[in-house]
Amino acid sequence: MAEQTLNIPQILVFLLVAFLGYRWFVAKPSSTSTRSGSQNRAVRVNPVQVDQIEAMFPQLSRRDIAYDLHKNGGNVTATTEKVLAGGRLEPAPASFNPPMPRSVPASRTPPVKPAQPDLITRYNLSSKLSATAEASASEPQKKPKAWSQDRNERQANFQRRREEMILAARRKMEEKERAKTTGTLA
Numbered sequence: 001m002a003e004q005t006l007n008i009p010q011i012l013v014f015l016l017v018a019f020l021g022y023r024w025f026v027a028k029p030s031s032t033s034t035r036s037g038s039q040n041r042a043v044r045v046n047p048v049q050v051d052q053i054e055a056m057f058p059q060l061s062r063r064d065i066a067y068d069l070h071k072n073g074g075n076v077t078a079t080t081e082k083v084l085a086g087g088r089l090e091p092a093p094a095s096f097n098p099p100m101p102r103s104v105p106a107s108r109t110p111p112v113k114p115a116q117p118d119l120i121t122r123y124n125l126s127s128k129l130s131a132t133a134e135a136s137a138s139e140p141q142k143k144p145k146a147w148s149q150d151r152n153e154r155q156a157n158f159q160r161r162r163e164e165m166i167l168a169a170r171r172k173m174e175e176k177e178r179a180k181t182t183g184t185l186a
Contacts, residue, residue, distance in 0.1 A: 045069050045098055049076050057083050067092035119166045129167060 045066045053065045053076060065079065068089045072078045083089060092098075120126055148154050 044074075046074060049074060052076060053079055053083075056080065060089060061092075063092045063096070063098060064089045066098035067096050070096070070098070120170065123163065123166065125163055125166060128163065129170065 046069075049069055050062055050065050053069075054060065054062060057065075060083065068079045068082065069076070079089070120129060148157065
């Protein structure tokens with residue numbers, strides 16, 4: 001029988017593989033924790049995203065929303081789908097400190113829309129308001145022809161009909177208000 005001997009290159013390869021295997025098994029948990037720690041610092045939770053989800057699901061806490069967004073990399077869609085599928089989110093651990101300022105309760109109120117002018121001021125009908133009220137009471141309305149071949153004439157007819165409708169609606173509203181005030185006074 002032939003004797004097997006170990007030569008130096010085989011011993012060096014064995015030691016190198018053993019060292020790398022040992023380092024991989026021992027260093028794996030610490031490298032994962034440092035990676036997740038760096039990921040925790042890298043993923044910042046956007047307060048706008050938290051507000052967006054909180055507006056859709058007011059029963060959820062901001063902290064749980066921030067934690068879920070933090071876990072999934074700020075994906076609002078994934079968090080929304082998770083809530084829709086299960087009705088709730090995983091509670092944030094006590095060690096989780098959201099890296100965002102807490103919004104003030106005033107942000108929960110819906111934004112105020114800029115006031116639109118009423119139709120009378122929008123279409124400059126204030127001068128026609130009093131004139132048409134007197135004219136409509138004295139004269140019956142005559143029906144113009146239904147359709148014209150001239151584009152400008154059709155445009156003028158449409159504008160006149162729009163103005164008439166706005167003024168008629170205004171008159172009806174004023175009549176209702178008068179009826180309410182006389183009904184409450186009587």
